[in-house]
Amino acid sequence: MYNKLLIRWGGIHLKCPLIAPASNGDIEQIEKLLKNGQYMQKTDENGRTPLMFAVFFNHFETAEHLLERKICDINHQDHYGNTALMFAVNADHVDIVLLLQVYGADLYIRNKQEQHAYFIANRRRKASEAYISPPGTGSAKKYPDVKKKETMITWAVKAESIRLLKFVMRKQLFNTETLYETVRVLLSRPTSDLLSAILPILEVRAIINYFEEDSIHYRSTVDMRQTLFMHACASSRMENVQRLLENGADPTIIANANHAMLVAMKNKRMGVVTLILDHLQNDVSCYDDFFQYIFENDYSEVLKELVDRGISADYMYKSVPLIIWATTNRAKACLKVLLEKGANPNAGHPYTALAEVDFQPKKLSEIELKFRSSLNESVEIMKRFAEEKEFVGVPSEKCGFTTLRKNGLKTRACSTLNVVLLLF
Incomplete structure (x- = not known):
């Protein structure tokens, strides 16, 4: 359409010196010409403005500068009736098309061929x-609505334009909901230069740890009951988890009874668990929030990782030894890890680990069949460690040892403590 070399050297555009630097994206030269008063006129011989050349040659920042300085009329028509928007559409620069709409470009001006911008794009x-x-x-949701400028951030992501996204952030064309949803969408992508581009921006850093309580959630059209870091932990994209941690994500936040570590465990993201533990730097106080979930779901890998990082196998969670948590929840794999790591099997005497495996089914008779198998397996795990350990049972008057005897265990009463000692 135009010869860029002619434009660079001045050529036919001597009547409007701004066209040459606008065509080459030279904002500095534009400012020099304006300071020297070399504005002359706003168009060339064909009635085309510097803005038209900037958008056609895909110079986003230059077009923004011309619009901010109000050097050019955004809806000006050349001798053929074409506007800057039509030039952008013809060159198919999607992010500039959106930029012009933000600044008020008229979508339905027709040129001398009775064509408007949408007609040109469609044809x-x-x-x-x-x-x-x-x-x-009208304002159909499937198309941009410039009256709702807070939605422009979602269109920037759809267009996959870093420069438009940075423009939207500079102009704050978003609200809490649209910013939250934008980052969440970017976190779901395998790789995203857009995410890398906006994470350092202050507004994004502030939203990383944001969440809404269930009680006020009904006001929002976006599900914000979890932090963005929790969304990242649900995926297997380690680089996104790392990015958020580097940009201020707090993995210790509990949002509506949920926790980043729990999200990672639920989704079986052991790599993410390791990253979080590395970030916490073995701060034991942070682990209490997810110990119960470990035992309820028998996540032995996570428990082993914690013990390897220095947590004692005899650690007291809510004043109860971990080994009792394991037996109470029938966490057989966790029980094995604790015994292998040297946990005291008689911790919490008289209500010891072995007491729990025999006493619990009697309290939960409605699901006794479900627990009976787990009980037997738990006892079998204990038997493997019988050569080195002596396991103490429950007070004899509280429950019998039918199940334990079936597993080949010998018992005798201890009158002093009124308990049964299980000797292997």
Whole structure:
């Protein structure tokens, strides 16, 4: 359409010196010409403005500068009736099409061929067609609505334009909901230069740890009951978890009874668990929030990782030894880990680990069959460690040892403590 070399050297555009630097994206030269008073006139011989050349040659920052300085009329038509928006559509620069809409470009001006911007995009099968609202659609959600500028951030992501996304952030064309949802969408992508581009920005750093309580959730159209870091932990994209941690994500936040570590465990993301533990730097106080979930779901890998990092196998969680938590929850794999790591099997006497495996089914008779198998397996695990350990049972008057005898265990009463000692 235009010869860029001619533009660079001045050529036919001597009547409007701003066209040459606008075509080459030279904002500094534009400012020099303006300071020297070399504005002359606003158009060339064909009635085209510097803005038209900037958008056609895909100079986003230059177009933004010209619009901010109000050097050019955004809806100016050349001798053929074309506007800057039509030039952008013809060149199919989607992010500039959206930029012009933010600054108030008229979508339905017609040129001398009676064509408006959407018609040009549709007829020539341009990608820009998806970013211009057709006549008669009003504010349909599938098209950008410049009256709702807070939604522009979602369109920037859809267009996959870093420069438009940075513009939206500079102009704060978003609200809490749209910013939250934008980052959440970017976290779900395998790789995203857009995420890397905006994470350092202050507004994004502030939203990383944001969540809403269930009680006020009904006000929002976006599910924000978890932090963005929790969303990242649900995926297997380690780089996103690392990025958020580097940009201020707090893995210790409990949002609506949920926790980043719990999310990672539920989704079996052991790599994410390791990253979080590395970030916590063995701060034991942080672990209490997810010990119960470990035992309820028998996540022995996580428990082993914690013990390897220095947590004692005899650690007291809520004043109860970990080994009793393991037997109470029938966490057989966790029980094995604790015994292998040297846990005291008689911790919490007289209500010891072995007491729990025999006493619990009697309290939970409605699901006794379910627990009976787990009970037997738990006892078998204990038997493997019988050569080195002596396991103490429950007070004899509280429950019998039918199940334990079936597992080949010998018992005798201890009158002094009124307990049964199980000797292997």
